[in-house]
Amino acid sequence: MFKAADDARKMAKNTNVQDWNQATNLVITGKAGGQIMGDWAQGEFQVAGKTAGKDYTCLPGLGLNEVIATGGDAFYFPLLKDPEKAKAQEVLAETLLDPKTQVAFNLKKGSLPVRGDVDLNTANDCMKKGLAILAKGAVIPWTDQLLSQDSQKQKEDLFSEFFAKPDMTLEEAQKRFAGIIASAD
């Protein structure tokens, strides 16, 4: 796994970016060949006026293992005493889950609808691929749900360091990664 990370490190040398959306910008303006990022990056492509399938495309699992890691945002509705407000909560929930809303929202922002019965003709290239994988059941939970925040942060620090220090060897990184997972809670 670290061999792949090392290759990625060599390819990403001298890119000089600090935020993920600046890296997306490099792909949009043609300076970079690709970016490893979640499908929310499509939001940036939308704003730049690019179309999925024509100007850019998505490779789930880098085309090798077609699996999706799922994670997302949640809406929490507290139980209200006012019946009118409770009714309004239900209307909001209904609107959010409506197939048309789901497709429209996810096309703009760049992610997958939470229901599988959306109209596939309105979905874009990346969304169709994602929905197909969801339907097959090839999903794993995102690391947020597997590791504590502390271990996540340590992992992030390790990879930040690895990508920025060309002389850090694979074995060293692997040993430290194993250490983080071993002491993870």
Add this chain to the structure above:
Amino acid sequence: MSDSERPSQLFRNLNAKIASIPMILTALVVFAGGTAWTVLYSFTNSKLLPRLTFVGLDQYYRLWATPRWLVSIENLLIYGAISLVFSLVIGFLLAALLDQKIRFEDTFRTIFLYPFALSFIVTGLVWQWLLNPDFGVQRVVRDLGWTSFTFDPLYNSSIVIYGISIAALWQGTGLIMCLMLAGLRGIDEDIWKAARVDGIPAWKTYLFIIVPMMRPVFITTLVIIAASIVKVYDLVVAQTSGGPGIASEVPAKYVYDYMFFAQNLGQGFAASTMMLLSVVIIIVPWAYLEFGGRKRG
């Protein structure tokens, strides 16, 4: 006679004493109490919320085994040394130059002091743009003709901390200059005249006569610079977010990141206790030398 003097001693200036009670309470409860609480909880394994499960020195063992912490300490030492030396030297030089009764002294003073009015976030952002290789200094010089000119310290792991020092020096030297200028103005005219009569060259006068006379001013500026060195955080966040990888991490950033992002209060507390320890190690011997000496004399 001493019996009747002591009670009046306590009640003398009663108004002032009562007025200072809120500050005393704040100092005791917030500063001393908060510090003690943090040190105590650094020996626990608190995660998102503090809890009293003691784990001895485990947090400290983990802290000193973390490469990111070691990089932070190294960066702080380099940044601290540069800030201290250059702030004092440049500040004193500017003050000495301004003291020559030049014409537009007020204007120059304002110009030099202006950066100090900016917050560290603004300073960091401005210098991030200036030092950006695609839009900043490098691009301008290249456009002027020197096409192989490279100057992007912020994207080079080994010198990014110097890029941050530039921004910090730009922001802080103005204040040091003003303090030094005030100190210089407090020197008696006769000293200058006597030195001139004795035929001592100007630079020797400054170095061997004036600087020792300005000792209190130097101590004040030292304390101010040291305080701003230890707490450097927002400058790093605004300028490089920790640098390429983790090359420009600083201890204060480690404390904040581990307390809130990693939700590991215990680690954050251990790191901040270490920061406190380093300050105490320097202050305590100095205080003993300063004040202990006087009592004996």
